[in-house]
Amino acid sequence: MTAGAQTGAIIVDCLEYSRPSRKRFLEWRDGHVGCVHVTVAVWETARETLSVLGHWNDLFAENADLIAPARTAAEIREVVSSGRTAVVLGFQNTSPFEDDIRLVQVFHDLGVRIVQLTYNTQNSIAAGCWEDDDAGLSTHVGRQFVKELNQVGMLVDLSHCSERTCLDTIEFSQVPVAITHANPLEFVGTDVELGRRPKSSTVLRELASAGGVVGLSPYVRMLKNGVKTTEQEFVDMISWTVERFGVEHVALGTDFYTGYDVEAVKWWRMGRWGRESPVPIDESAPVVEWPTWFQSPAAFPTLVSTMMRSGFTAADLDLVLGGNWLRLFEQTFDRPSA
């Protein structure tokens, strides 16, 4: 059993949010996935997040043959060398900090390494992609938190943030930032189900120019042809994005999730802050569907083969499958405090 693609590249999936279980970890092994960034909070408070981290401690102990936690790029490489999948912990929101800047270091001490500034809506730090009025990174709280994340060594994620939050943060951050899971707006268009989630070419150009990385996703609500999108069309999107923004700035973040019921969807859509979901929830529909060619991360080897047939060189694959993320992790995790 070895992790890594048929090319020798380390595969890094820079966001998954499945309900964690051994079944999922076996899919990672079957897919030769070297590292997965998993979400441990979307709206959770500090206290609730501690329990989620406690649950992951149990999962690491019970599945030590398949997975291990990683806090640095070096640790990821060590876990991959041992034939297992490295797990990087991340937040899709800043709710666990509860507006306490000193909790950034506390959660870093607990292994959290990637933090999205907001999840769709406005919070004290930043505007999300659902806001009609987009004030970007906030003048006081937002700037102080980004500075703290930089200094403590957490990678800033802008996936569900607004256009201006992306541009403000790319400019303000002292280190490169990430869009771990989003597709290019110019390629997929605004007609996709989650039309506010894809990122403009302006954002992607500035992200790349500042050394950042975007992770592309086969999540059907962000694909031009929805669930009918073919694997070749997905690979074409990767090629298009690489040509437009540079092979050192494009990677994968599948957003893969499974194992949830509609109550989880309501939680993601409105946490505890709403009585009405801003996005209609069809309770009779499946929570999520994945394309036939990506029913789970076990499908990575097939995707890699399609990329190879489409002209990706070994050097390109090394970067896009995982090398770009590992480089960014090296630049941002465990920085010495300024």
Next chain:
Amino acid sequence: MTAGAQTGAIIVDCLEYSRPSRKRFLEWRDGHVGCVHVTVAVWETARETLSVLGHWNDLFAENADLIAPARTAAEIREVVSSGRTAVVLGFQNTSPFEDDIRLVQVFHDLGVRIVQLTYNTQNSIAAGCWEDDDAGLSTHVGRQFVKELNQVGMLVDLSHCSERTCLDTIEFSQVPVAITHANPLEFVGTDVELGRRPKSSTVLRELASAGGVVGLSPYVRMLKNGVKTTEQEFVDMISWTVERFGVEHVALGTDFYTGYDVEAVKWWRMGRWGRESPVPIDESAPVVEWPTWFQSPAAFPTLVSTMMRSGFTAADLDLVLGGNWLRLFEQTFDRPSA
């Protein structure tokens, strides 16, 4: 011992934030103050706010000869009739809700009746007066919370909010709202120490047009001549505001506070979200100074006399000293849930 001004009007001071103690309650008695809206949270979490409310329960028990809690305008009148000062509990921020919309009802059940949407900075609900980029009331979280506050029966306070938050909320709210403690920008100018706190004439006009009330303050950082401002100049500001926006929409909210050290100032300025205060703090200066003619709420009778000499009729005084607040409380507290 009777509460009420020499004219028979009930005096309502619609914001004070002193460290509570019997000495303060005696000043209220000496000033014939019928009702005070006191602040029980600025950055406190839900849990911390419960302890503050517990402390107020002790204060009510220990000082039952001077003060009593009030949850409705009728209760305020009953407490005043008993010769004591009625206390209305309020938040200067939405931090105690912790983005949980159902905590609005919970804190209403605990007696909280007035809630400021944000304290100077951006939060999930609204932009504060310190933000350079003013997105107003937020599209999703903000609107759902204002609707909830309306339905549960909490008066919305916009004192430390941004211009657009004021305008958006005045328009969106189903019931009139308050600016409990702020002075008119057109009268005091932007050169006052807290230049972003005074309210524009546009905001005051819309507030009045929607049935709201503004409380004027002798807080020297919001007065044109600072600590040298005379009582007559303060009364002139009341007269100017009444002439401009209508006697039914102007009242008092002194913002009086005392009993704190510089650590409290740091808490107000940046809660736990900052490592650097956005507003310089001079640690060698007094925490706060008050004009010679308003060293405490015990000075209310002198202020009332000056207002009478300046031409305020008994009917005007009835409204400005407390009647406007009592009318607004009647319109907003304890509304039946929709």
